[in-house]
Amino acid sequence: MVSGIPREVLEVVGKLEKAGFDAYVVGGCVRDLLLGREPEDWDVTTNAKPEEVQKIFPESFYENKFFTVTVQTQSENPKLKGIEVTTYRSDHKYTDRRRPEEVKYAKTIDEDLSRRDFTVNAIALGFHEARSMKHETAKEEGFMLQASGFMIVDPFEGQKDLKRKIIRAVGNPEERFAEDALRMMRAARLATVLNFTIEEKTRKAIQEKSALLKEISKERVRDELVKIIMAARAREGIELLYELKLLQYSMPELEEGYGVQQNKHHKYTVWEHNLFSLEYAAKQQWNLAVRVAALLHDVAKPRVKEGEGSDATFYNHEVVGASMAKQILTRLKFPGKDIEKIIKLIRYHMFYYNVDEVTESSVRRLVRKIGAENIENLLQLRMADRIGSGVPKAQPYKLRHWQYMIERVSRDPLSVTMLNIKGDDILKLLGISPGPRVGWFLHVLFGEVLDDPKKNDKAYLEGRLKELHKLSDEELQKFAKKVKEEMERVEAAADESVKQKYFVK
Numbered sequence: 001m002v003s004g005i006p007r008e009v010l011e012v013v014g015k016l017e018k019a020g021f022d023a024y025v026v027g028g029c030v031r032d033l034l035l036g037r038e039p040e041d042w043d044v045t046t047n048a049k050p051e052e053v054q055k056i057f058p059e060s061f062y063e064n065k066f067f068t069v070t071v072q073t074q075s076e077n078p079k080l081k082g083i084e085v086t087t088y089r090s091d092h093k094y095t096d097r098r099r100p101e102e103v104k105y106a107k108t109i110d111e112d113l114s115r116r117d118f119t120v121n122a123i124a125l126g127f128h129e130a131r132s133m134k135h136e137t138a139k140e141e142g143f144m145l146q147a148s149g150f151m152i153v154d155p156f157e158g159q160k161d162l163k164r165k166i167i168r169a170v171g172n173p174e175e176r177f178a179e180d181a182l183r184m185m186r187a188a189r190l191a192t193v194l195n196f197t198i199e200e201k202t203r204k205a206i207q208e209k210s211a212l213l214k215e216i217s218k219e220r221v222r223d224e225l226v227k228i229i230m231a232a233r234a235r236e237g238i239e240l241l242y243e244l245k246l247l248q249y250s251m252p253e254l255e256e257g258y259g260v261q262q263n264k265h266h267k268y269t270v271w272e273h274n275l276f277s278l279e280y281a282a283k284q285q286w287n288l289a290v291r292v293a294a295l296l297h298d299v300a301k302p303r304v305k306e307g308e309g310s311d312a313t314f315y316n317h318e319v320v321g322a323s324m325a326k327q328i329l330t331r332l333k334f335p336g337k338d339i340e341k342i343i344k345l346i347r348y349h350m351f352y353y354n355v356d357e358v359t360e361s362s363v364r365r366l367v368r369k370i371g372a373e374n375i376e377n378l379l380q381l382r383m384a385d386r387i388g389s390g391v392p393k394a395q396p397y398k399l400r401h402w403q404y405m406i407e408r409v410s411r412d413p414l415s416v417t418m419l420n421i422k423g424d425d426i427l428k429l430l431g432i433s434p435g436p437r438v439g440w441f442l443h444v445l446f447g448e449v450l451d452d453p454k455k456n457d458k459a460y461l462e463g464r465l466k467e468l469h470k471l472s473d474e475e476l477q478k479f480a481k482k483v484k485e486e487m488e489r490v491e492a493a494a495d496e497s498v499k500q501k502y503f504v505k
Helices: 007-018 028-035 050-056 109-113 158-164 173-179 182-194 200-215 218-229 234-243 270-283 288-296 317-331 336-347 360-370 372-388 397-409 423-430 436-451 458-468 473-502
Strands: 023-026 043-046 068-072 082-087 089-092 102-105 124-126 151-153
Touching: 007 023, 007 043, 007 050, 007 082, 023 028, 023 109, 028 124, 028 158, 050 068, 050 082, 089 109, 109 151, 173 182, 173 200, 182 200, 182 218, 182 234, 218 234, 218 288, 234 270, 270 288, 270 372, 288 317, 288 336, 288 372, 317 336, 336 360, 336 372, 360 372, 360 397, 360 436, 372 397, 423 436, 423 458, 436 458, 436 473
Parallel strands: 043 082
Antiparallel strands: 023 043, 023 124, 068 082, 089 102, 124 151
16 A cells, blocks of 8 residues: 555556556545545546446446446455446436436546535545646645655645535535435535534535435435444434434434423433433444434433423333334334344333342343343443433443343243253154144243243153143143233233333433
């Protein structure tokens, strides 16, 4: 690498120039280089036509109408296996608010840069001797690349905006956002990730054009939103989306908590509490599921609130909140597995953990409902919830004790698959053929073992099976149904007990 430029990128640029064409590294990677950040990907722009690029790089493919050829490399780095090389172009007719319907070849690098979104992304870096002092702005203090023969093309003063930490649209901001409405979300994301501010005209244009975001696919909006939530300054990012009038087109339900006062257990409004919970999760660098759950865990409080002042209540907000979160995440096209995990975290984030009242049986039932693989994330959400409420400790003694109980019961049977007897064992022991009786046997045994893990002993289970085998199909099926209903009744009663004791926050 030379001054942060990977060898593979230099080779692509070098081969294009050797063939007589201009070539520049361009866009976000140049921005990140100048900021001393590691680029996520690398893009090259050139005056070579796509067919000319393909002649130079036989190991490439071209399957789009935007003059972009993906050059394959032999790099072991996944980010460098395919480097996109795009011919200078100008874009026209953005009728879908996202992609240009018409693209034309541009004559110069300056013309190509003029179609880009923000000045900090409209900077090109070449590796040949500068042909025009107009473009050689790399020597500005703080942005001097330590290598000879480099040339920076910066017709929109993106370097100055980098120094001032400003996100500013190229040219007329209203035109840029009318062309591609997703650029508004990208502005918020860049400001969040880079800790920049959005220039006033650009900010005003976003607020005025925010409704155009409705025309962008939910998947695209989700991707930008996720990047904001996964940023170190996630709280500030969500606040910025609200200020820019963009949040209403991704998570409008979240805005319902703005200004909604809580009760004596909270010092913040619902809106502030959700954001502070997210902030703590981000500071701990927890995963996406925990961060989204932290942001949405109390989203239902404005809808279930009863009363005002210090004694206001929010009964069942976790149940309603899980349902609302499912609607939000489904609308944003989150993957099904992510949705399932997040709504479980929200649904059970109010678990009761008073030391003298929580039993091993209740802990086992909670683990069974939420899944052992989600317990750590549930604990993290509860800690984020606590800090977001303004309390000093994320993990008080009671919560540590609850975690200890989780560890104690972790070896106990929490599902039928954890019984010390399997379906094949039953067939062999009783000399029967596969059929519904096997499932009925297992459900009855699991119901007994869930209440008393000591019964998960193979000798006991075999003896119990011989007793149950004396029952007719009708009797066994009725017994298994009764056990299942009793398990559901106990779980429902436990839920109701928690609601009565602790669902006021």
